[in-house]
Amino acid sequence: xxxxxxxxxxxxxxxxxEKRGLPAGKLERRKIPFSGEWGMAAPLFPLAAADPNxxxxxxxxxxxxxxxxxxxxxxxxxxxxxxxxxxxLNLYFSSSEYAQxxxxxxxxxxxxxxxxxxxxxxxxxxxxxxxxxxxxxxxHLRNVILGGTIxxxxxxxxxxxxxANYIGDIGLHVIKWLYNYERFHAxxxxxxxxxxxxxxxxxxxxxxxxxxxxYEAEVRAYFNRWDAGxxxxxxxxxxxxxxxxxxFEQTYQLLGEHFDRIYFESEVxxxxxxxxEDLIERGIAEDGRPENPVIVDLDKLLGTKEEYRVVxxxxxxxxxxxxxxxxxxAMLKFEEYPLEQSIYxxxxxxxxxxxxxxxxxxxxxxxxxxxxxxxxxxIVNLPGNVTMSSRDGTVVLLDDLLREASQRAQNIVAxxxxxxxxxxQQEIAREVALGAxxxxxxxxETTKVVTFDWESALDFNGQSAPYIQYAHVRANSILxxxxxxxxxxxxxxxxxxxxxxxxINLIELLTELPDLIVxxxxxxxxxxxxxxxxxxxxxxNDFYNTCPVLGAEEPxxxxxxxxxxxxxxxxxxxxxxxxxxAPQEM
RNA sequence: GUUCCCGUGGCCUAAUGGAUAAGGCACUGGCCUCCGAAGCCAGUCAUGUGGGUUCGACUCCCACCGGGGACACCA
Numbered sequence: 001x002x003x004x005x006x007x008x009x010x011x012x013x014x015x016x017x018e019k020r021g022l023p024a025g026k027l028e029r030r031k032i033p034f035s036g037e038w039g040m041a042a043p044l045f046p047l048a049a050a051d052p053n054x055x056x057x058x059x060x061x062x063x064x065x066x067x068x069x070x071x072x073x074x075x076x077x078x079x080x081x082x083x084x085x086x087x088x089l090n091l092y093f094s095s096s097e098y099a100q101x102x103x104x105x106x107x108x109x110x111x112x113x114x115x116x117x118x119x120x121x122x123x124x125x126x127x128x129x130x131x132x133x134x135x136x137x138x139x140h141l142r143n144v145i146l147g148g149t150i151x152x153x154x155x156x157x158x159x160x161x162x163x164a165n166y167i168g169d170i171g172l173h174v175i176k177w178l179y180n181y182e183r184f185h186a187x188x189x190x191x192x193x194x195x196x197x198x199x200x201x202x203x204x205x206x207x208x209x210x211x212x213x214x215y216e217a218e219v220r221a222y223f224n225r226w227d228a229g230x231x232x233x234x235x236x237x238x239x240x241x242x243x244x245x246x247x248f249e250q251t252y253q254l255l256g257e258h259f260d261r262i263y264f265e266s267e268v269x270x271x272x273x274x275x276x277e278d279l280i281e282r283g284i285a286e287d288g289r290p291e292n293p294v295i296v297d298l299d300k301l302l303g304t305k306e307e308y309r310v311v312x313x314x315x316x317x318x319x320x321x322x323x324x325x326x327x328x329x330a331m332l333k334f335e336e337y338p339l340e341q342s343i344y345x346x347x348x349x350x351x352x353x354x355x356x357x358x359x360x361x362x363x364x365x366x367x368x369x370x371x372x373x374x375x376x377x378x379i380v381n382l383p384g385n386v387t388m389s390s391r392d393g394t395v396v397l398l399d400d401l402l403r404e405a406s407q408r409a410q411n412i413v414a415x416x417x418x419x420x421x422x423x424x425q426q427e428i429a430r431e432v433a434l435g436a437x438x439x440x441x442x443x444x445e446t447t448k449v450v451t452f453d454w455e456s457a458l459d460f461n462g463q464s465a466p467y468i469q470y471a472h473v474r475a476n477s478i479l480x481x482x483x484x485x486x487x488x489x490x491x492x493x494x495x496x497x498x499x500x501x502x503x504i505n506l507i508e509l510l511t512e513l514p515d516l517i518v519x520x521x522x523x524x525x526x527x528x529x530x531x532x533x534x535x536x537x538x539x540x541n542d543f544y545n546t547c548p549v550l551g552a553e554e555p556x557x558x559x560x561x562x563x564x565x566x567x568x569x570x571x572x573x574x575x576x577x578x579x580x581x582a583p584q585e586m
Numbered sequence: 587g588u589u590c591c592c593g594u595g596g597c598c599u600a601a602u603g604g605a606u607a608a609g610g611c612a613c614u615g616g617c618c619u620c621c622g623a624a625g626c627c628a629g630u631c632a633u634g635u636g637g638g639u640u641c642g643a644c645u646c647c648c649a650c651c652g653g654g655g656a657c658a659c660c661a
Contacts, residue, residue: 033605043604045641058641086605087641131661168661265661293659306588312659322661351590352656378591378655385654412624432624444599447591449654456598456611460624463599463610470624478621519602531600531609538609541625550621564621586624 005078009091012076016069023050032090036501038508039079039092044069048087062087095504096495099559102511103493106566114513114573116158121340124162124333125151128252128259129346131168132244133177135199136251137395138452139380139388142441145579146377147345148257149442149526152577157521162337165259166329169241170266172223173202178236179222180205194247196399198240199390206391227319251398255434256579261336265325268332272324276313284363289316296360311356326357334368341371343524348376348447375524377446383453396452405433408458409466417585431581435465438580443530463534465580468571471537471544472582475568478549482561493562494555502546506539506563510570517577526578533574540567 013027032041048054048062055061066084073082073091080094106113127147130136136144151161180201181188191197208215226233245262252258276294279285285296293316298308311323333342344354354374361369381387388395410429417425437457440450460466479485499507513532520528549560572582 028604030602030604041605043642045604049641060641062641088605171661173661288659295658306657309588309656310658315659317659319659321659348591349655350661353661376591381654409624416622416624440598445592448599449592451598459611461611462624464624466624467610470622474622474625481621523602527600534609535600544621545626548621585622 005076008076008078009073012073013069016072017047020065021052022047027089032092036504037092038095038098038504039081039090041091042089044087044089059087095499096497099495099499099503099507100493102507103495103562103566106510106569107493107562110569111573111576113569114517115156116514116518118160119158120160121338122160122162123154123341123343124164124261124337124339125154125343125345126164126166126263126333127151127345128165128248128257129167130165130248131171131173132241132248133174133198134202134390135195135395135397136248137388137390137397138401139395141255141398141437142377142380142450143345143347144252144255144257145438145441146375146446146526148255148579149529149577150343150345150375150524152579153517153521153524153526153529156517156577159340159521162261162339163257163259164261164263164333166263167245167265169264170269172219174237174241175223175226176205176209176219177202178226178233178240179219180208181240182236183218190243190247193399194243195251196397198244198247199397202390203393254398254402255438256581263329263332268325268328269320271328271332272320273314273318275328276324279313279360279364282364284360285313289314289318292316296356298356298359301363302359308356308359309352311360323353323357326353327360330357330361330369330372331366334371339368339371341373342368344372344374345377346374347379349379350374351376375446378449380441380450380452383451385451388452401437401454401457402430402433404454405436405458406430409433409436409460412460413586420585428583428586431583432460432466432469432586435469435575435580436460438578439465439468439530442526442578443534445525445527465575465578466586468533468537468575469580469582469586471540472568472571472575473584473586474544475540475564475571476584478564479561479568481550484561484565493559495559496555497559500546502539502543503560503563506536506543506567509536509539510566513570513574529574529577533571533578536567536571536574540571543567 014024016022017024027042028046029040029042032039044062044066045058048058048065051061051065063084063086066087066089069089070082070084073079076082078093078097079091081092083090083092125147127150128140128144130140151163154161177198184204185201209219222233226237276285279296280287280294284301285294287294293312294314296311296313298311299305302308312321313324314320330342333339346354351374354372358369358372361372379387382394382396386394406426406429409432410425413420413425413428413432420428436459440456443463444450509532516528516532520526543563547560549557549564552560575582
């Protein structure tokens with residue numbers, strides 16, 4: 001925006017610096033923190049501090065330089081006003097021109113507004129990572145929503161994205177489930193709600209296993225049969241794994257997520273064991289079998305002290321572990337795709353595990369290891385800092401939460417939009433409920449624990465997805481009443497009048513999305529988009545309450561209609577990145 | 587013991603090292619003959635402690651306090 005003007009500005013600044021013997025470093029530019037006028041600000045403190053001719057304290061000298069520079073910049077094209085204040089140089093744009101340009105950008109781009117052109121190699125994002133034969137609960141939700149949002153942010157920032165899901169399809173938990181099924185549910189088929197049906201069997205299995213030593217022994221024996229390659233058990237395993245995956249698919253569809261590549265744990269077990277043999281031969285791993293496990297003593301190899309610790313790669317009986325499979329999986333990803341980056345969205349408790357895995361790969365000379373990145377997010381707890389666990393039964397199932405939230409949303413929709421069909425009401429209620437559930441998972445920083453409680457999860461007021469959706473609905477409603485389509489790309493945005501501060505704030509926010517997308521993708525911070533969407537909705541509501549649109553005279557009416565259309569586009573766009581639907585009515 | 591993360595009004599959260607620390611919940615009072623009140627307006631209240639770096643620190647560094655996590659055969 002205003003590239004010519006900025007260049008002219010840079011030239012004047014460069015001359016100014018040269019004349020005074022100041023370092024030529026470009027002047028930093030930032031937003032003016034006061035609302036109501038547009039422009040950019042430049043703090044002159046760094047220049048003042050570096051000035052060899054400085055006399056007196058830095059702030060005073062910064063103000064002196066700002067005034068001198070302001071004098072040189074008077075009358076520069078594209079700027080309505082230049083002022084020096086408290087050591088800052090403030091440059092104000094001429095409002096109508098700026099507004100016009102900003103709205104043209106949004107309306108011309110439409111739903112592509114803010115997205116960058118595609119560039120670079122693909123990025124793989126591994127997320128979800130659930131275990132078969134267990135339920136997906138609210139504790140898993142943050143991962144899925146976070147991962148999905150990261151993918152959409154990266155795509156908007158121009159990166160091709162491959163969505164990967166690493167499924168835990170083997171292990172004792174699976175054996176427990178299979179045995180319990182054979183013993184008490186043989187021949188049964190999954191109920192319509194697959195997840196709940198499988199979850200119930202799993203809970204039952206855990207109960208028997210924990211309370212009955214004889215039962216536990218039977219499960220262990222069953223595990224041995226599995227290990228020996230028992231055909232019958234293998235077949236049952238594959239069949240029930242499919243059921244489980246079908247259940248997951250229902251949930252992913254509900255959440256609007258999909259995956260391009262599913263990796264199964266069972267898929268990398270054998271290659272993991274082979275890799276360990278290689279590591280032993282190369283002297284990286286130490287083989288202590290049969291008394292002791294196969295380990296990599298990273299601290300010993302690296303000369304570090306209690307930093308990388310010891311990794312166990314195989315049990316003393318030769319069976320594989322979590323770490324065994326991580327290594328071949330990491331390599332497989334780079335074999336299958338020319339990845340520019342390989343991101344793991346996995347909770348913070350596995351930080352050491354990923355640090356170790358990456359280091360072992362580096363020791364092996366696996367160059368792409370440096371392109372692996374672990375996004376460690378904090379978990380979702382229940383009040384009282386209770387961690388959700390399907391084993392302990394301290395879980396909130398997504399279905400239960402969604403059903404309750406949808407019901408509550410539907411009551412409100414029915415009250416406000418009685419004319420809509422029941423199906424429409426239900427569809428809207430689902431979108432609102434899902435948004436309300438998703439938003440708290442991404443609106444705070446990934447390093448902060450989310451505490452789930454029913455009351456705030458079902459609250460559709462305040463800083464929440466429904467608030468943002470509502471602003472979108474109102475914008476849509478105005479456009480509909482004006483007889484306009486949603487995109488309204490050919491609206492003449494003529495801002496030849498004195499804009500008020502609510503209009504200015506709103507337009508200013510619209511212009512921020514493109515840069516924000518780039519930054520959010522770079523820093524892997526969905527919370528930036530989430531708070532932005534809320535700020536935008538708030539600014540729109542302020543505008544809505546302050547400025548009449550349909551009843552206004554020209555040129556306000558046309559300009560404000562264009563502004564409503566642009567705001568609607570950007571609200572919908574930011575919601576879409578967050579994976580939240582923007583209903584037309586609610 | 588080693589190490590990582592968190593600490594901002596009563597509660598929850600925001601703030602690329604930059605000007606007056608921004609919102610939400612809760613509480614109190616007000617606003618629907620006016621584009622949708624899931625909304626808007628008004629009011630009280632905050633950077634754990636002590637040092638340091640810097641022209642300038644919620645932000646960076648050190649120490650401490652408080653909370654949580656990770657650290658050899660779970661994943």
